[in-house]
Amino acid sequence: MSRIARAFKDLRSRGRKAFVAYAMAGFPDTRQDEALALSFLRAGADLLEIGVPFSDPLADGPVIQRCGELALKAGGGLKRALELVAALRPKTQAPLLLMSYCNPPLSMGISAFAAAAAKAGVDGCIIPDLSPEEAEPWGKALAAKGISLILLAAPTSTPKRLAKVAAQASGFVYFVSVAGVTGANQGLDQHLEAALTAWRKASPAPAVIGFGISTPKRARQAAALADGVVAATALLKPVLESSDLHAAAGMAKALAKAAHGA
C-alpha cells in the first residue's frame, strides 16, 4: 500500500480528516525552506506538498506568485524541490507530494523526472496545468516508479469530466474550492458539494479541497465536505509579509486542528 493510501486509511480509522500543508522549495530561501516545511509537519500536517516555484504560475494568486518570484531568485526550482524532498524523507513518514507546473519536469524529460522524484522519495505529483486529456504519459511514467499522479477537479467539472479524471487519478483527487486561483477569498463555491457527491459516485479515491482555505472556519467547512483540506496561501502569507515563520507554524496548527475536528 502506498504511503498516500496508508495515510488516508489511518485517518479514516481514527475518524479524522486530512490536513495537507504546502511549502515551497526555495521559500523564503534555500536555508529556511526545510525548517518551514518541518514546522508544518510538527503542527499537525498529515501530508506535505512541496511546491516548485515557476515563472508563470497560472493557477496562483498574488501571494504564491510573489513567493515564487522570491524563491526563484533564491535558487528555488525543480532541482531544489527534489533536494528538499530527499532531505525531508528520512525525517517523516508523511506522504510528500511535489506540486509543479508542467514545464520544469517536462524540460527534464518525463521519465527522467519520474526516476529523480522516486529517488528523492516523492509519493505523489500534483500538476495544476495538466488536463486528463494529456495525463496518460505522465501517469504511466510516474506509476512505473510507484508515484501517484494527483489530478485536479473543480466545482465546474461535469460528471462526464469527473469520470475522465477518475479513470486516471491515483492517490486522491485535488478539488479546488472555487472557480478561481490560490488565495481566493470568496467562500466555497455553491456547486462544490454537488461536484463532490458526483466524485464519490465516480471514484473511491479520497477528495481533498484546496484553494481559499484561509481560516480555521473555512478549513472546518471544507473538511466536513471532503476527506481533507490543503492550505498554502494562508501558511506562506505571514512569512512573505513579515518573515514570521512562527506565525506560519501557528496558522498550520490552527488549520490542522480545525480540519482534524471536522
Add this chain to the structure above:
Amino acid sequence: MPAVEELRDAWLASRTDKGFRAELAHVLKTYAGRPSPLTFASGLTRACGGARVFLKREDLMHTGSHKINNALGQILLAKRMGKTRIIAETGAGQHGVATATVCARYGLKCEIYMGEEDTRRQALNVFRMRLLGAQVHSVQSGTRTLKDAMNEAIRDWISNVRDTHYLIGSAAGFHPFPSMVRDFQSVIGTEARAQMLSQAGGLPASVVACVNGGSNAIGIFSGFLADRKVALLGVEAAGDGLKTGRHAATLTLGRPGVLHGAYSYVLQDAGGQISETHSISAGLDYPGVGPEHAWLKDSGRACYTTATDQEAVEAFQSLARLDGIIPALESAHAVSAAMKLAATLKPRQSVLVCLSGRGDKDVNTVEDRLAAAHPKRAGRA
C-alpha cells in the same frame, strides 16, 4: 475545462454554420473594411533590385491591424455562447484595441490585461482602449509584458469562467485557440492568393510575415500551404541580437515545452523556467509561439529567420520613404527580411509581405531610438 470544451464545440459548429459564416463575412466587409488591398511596393522593389515586392495591407483594416479579423470572429462566437463579459491580453495594444472595438460595437463589457512595461511603450493604444469603453489592467507581475498579461487574463478567466469569454488574440495558448485564431485569420491568405493571381499574374516565390504568437503569419500562410512551390518565411524578433540573450526568437533558439497550455517551442532556461524576452516591438515579445508554426518548422514547410531591432527600424524608415507607408514595428521585421530576400531573386519573381499593422503607435518609440542614436538629428527621423 468545461468552458474550453464549450468554446471548442461552438467554434467547430460555427465552421459549417452558413448563418455564422455569412454574418462574419458581412461584418468583415461592412465594418472592418475587407478585403484589404494588395499593393505593389514599387519603391521597395526598385531599392532591392530583385523580385517585385507586394504588400498585403492589413494595416488598412479598421483599428489598424489584422487583429480585427479574429476579434470579430470570436465576438460573434461569444454572443452565441451567451457570454456577457470579454477579457483579452494585449502586447502592443493592437489586439486590445480590436477587442475593445468589437465589444463597443456589440455592447459587451470589456477588460484588457496589458503588461505595465507595454502600457508605457504603447500609451496611445491604452488611451484608445479607454476611449472605446474598455477597462485596462496594468499587469505588474513577472516580466510585466505580454506573457504576464496572458497569465493574468487566464487567472481572470479561471475565476469568472461562467459569464466571461477570453478572447485570445494570438495563435498561441490552449486548444482550440491556435486553430480557431488561424481560421479567423485565414481570410488574409485566401484574399492574398487570389489577389496575387489577378494583380501580380501568378503566385509569389515567397510569402513573408512576422511571427511571435504568429496569428498574421499563420493567417497568410494558410492560403499558400498547398502551393508547395511557394516558400513560407516567418520572421522572429532578434531584439538586440541572437547572441545577446535579449531577443524573442522562440523558434530559432527555443526548445519544446508547455506555455499557456500549448506544447510548442518555448524560450526557457535549463530548469524549465520561462525566459525573459526582448524586442523593440511590444507585439513580438512572447517567449512562446503558436504550435502550428512549430509543426511548419519541424515539417520543413516553412522557414523561420530573424530581424533585429535595428533592422526593423531601418525597414520601418525605408517603407515610409520609399512607398509612403508607415508600418507597425512588428510588420517592419517582415519588411526587413523581405527586402533581403527580394534582392536575391529575379524581377519576374515576386515576394508577398503581410503588412500586419500600421505604425502610428510606434512613431514615438522610433523617434526615441533615432534620437538616442543621433542626438543632433533628433526629430529628423
